[in-house]
Amino acid sequence: MVERANKPKPPALSATPGLPPQPTVVFSEDNSRVTAELPTGESVTVLLYGATVISWKDAAGDEKLWLSEAAKLDGSKAVRGGIPIVFPVFGTAPTHPQTKSLPQHGFARTSRWEFLGKSTSESMAGPAANEPTVKLDFGLSSAAPGLDPLATTNWPFRFNLIYSVTLKRDSLTTSIVATNDDAQPFDCQVLLHTYLRVKDITTVEITGLADATYIDKVDNATTKTSTTPTTTITSETDRVYTPASPSSPVTVSTSGTPLYHVTRDNLANVVIWNPWTAKAAAMADFEPKEGFRNMLCVEPGAVAGWQSVEAGDAFEGAQTIALAN
């Protein structure tokens, strides 16, 4: 079991002469989070609560994700920032019998996940073997002690979730597999609620959404079509896009310079969210209030309609966020 108080410290990199330096994986003193670092300096930190990625830094130590200064990291509330996992419902679904009693965005982000282990480039076969890579696996099931009690009472299915976080020098991939261990099918929605850090939202341009239809949640859920090649954010924005090409990237640029390329695997939708002034002011855990200028949520998901997962079957989806420079 990895989560124990006196687990051995990882050996110092210099203590293995002849071997190339390997990624390190270290638990925090209180066992609340795990940090993986590549020998070249890139790092990722995942809070077991929600299996929420709360930090992703490049080799220079520059943070790529936005995390509210008032985010609760003690397990008392879903984390405001990083990459919370939305499952099995996006928002609330009062008319959907299976999920109508679940809280907003479900229970994956409010359950304590288990750390299942790591793989490094040394133990990875194929092309990944030569690049520094570390993959962290997390699990949550209907039998898990850390499951939010709201799940048991309001979503009584047997299920198993595996969430993998893969760090490479210039990208972060997060992938989820949701398995139905029950004897009956269940419906679910999945979304990776990524808060990307940007310097100034007023200079941000998003490409890859041209001609996509979207549901505009700040305009009575009206369905619209994106008509411009780039999307900018100038007010509260909350849209569920269905890009025509599921495999083409959504690129976030600032002042014409690409920052992030977000690609999706089996996730048909992309939510673009920025709360802007009034919504940011209304969220107690959103600090600083001007922080909406430094974040843009680009959230790959399968949330328009439902994924029906048969007994014994699984739904899988993933995102890769590649650094553009």
Ligand SMILES: O=P(O)(O)OC[C@H]1O[C@@H](O)[C@H](O)[C@@H](O)[C@@H]1O
């Ligand atoms: O405050 P929460 O529950 O984390 O949700 C934040 C936002 O999450 C987005 O994914 C939704 O589209 C928004 O409608 C919502 O406001």
